[in-house]
Amino acid sequence: MDKEDVILAGREAVIEHFRWIDGDADTWSMLRSAEGLSSVVAGLAALAESERPDVIIGIESRGFVLAPAVALALGVGFAPVRKDGALFPGPSVRRMTGPDYRGNRRTLSARQDLLSPGQRVVLVDDWIETGSQAIATRALIDDCGAELVSVAVMVDQASARARAELPAISGLVRVSDL
Numbered sequence: 001m002d003k004e005d006v007i008l009a010g011r012e013a014v015i016e017h018f019r020w021i022d023g024d025a026d027t028w029s030m031l032r033s034a035e036g037l038s039s040v041v042a043g044l045a046a047l048a049e050s051e052r053p054d055v056i057i058g059i060e061s062r063g064f065v066l067a068p069a070v071a072l073a074l075g076v077g078f079a080p081v082r083k084d085g086a087l088f089p090g091p092s093v094r095r096m097t098g099p100d101y102r103g104n105r106r107t108l109s110a111r112q113d114l115l116s117p118g119q120r121v122v123l124v125d126d127w128i129e130t131g132s133q134a135i136a137t138r139a140l141i142d143d144c145g146a147e148l149v150s151v152a153v154m155v156d157q158a159s160a161r162a163r164a165e166l167p168a169i170s171g172l173v174r175v176s177d178l
Helices: 003-017 034-049 062-074 132-143 160-165
Strands: 019-021 024-026 055-059 077-083 092-096 107-111 120-128 147-156 169-174
Touching: 003 034, 003 147, 003 169, 034 062, 034 120, 034 147, 034 169, 055 062, 055 132, 062 077, 062 120, 077 132, 092 132, 107 132, 120 132, 132 147, 132 160
Parallel strands: 055 077, 055 120, 120 147, 147 169
Antiparallel strands: 019 024, 077 107, 092 107
């Protein structure tokens, strides 16, 4: 399959398996099927590969599921971003997020030894809306001397602020497709 077909298959998997539960988005269901998970991961990898990343970064929790799989698909490493209260031994950098879609602020941390100066980093996650966590993650990456080169997500609902403060954001689907 060529790149566009892989992205289309990922898009179709998201649309097929996505659902709303009591008004909340359920992005876990699309990962339950092996075929759906494989298509989503391959689609995200296809969105990220043109940026030639050295490392894929993922934010706890869905980013911990998707980003390592995308990193494996691209043959690069993975670096985690933890949320406040999580044990994270070693020297790290921390940043407070702006308010998320629920108005919550979180402290995110990244280990300094997992991101090196000059590395090209792609952030992989399930959904982007306000972009508050992605923007804080970009600051963590900058603090380590690496560069966030793109953001690849299953669902793109990025705010104007997120688009202004982040590099290219690409999604398998836009929220309007759901």
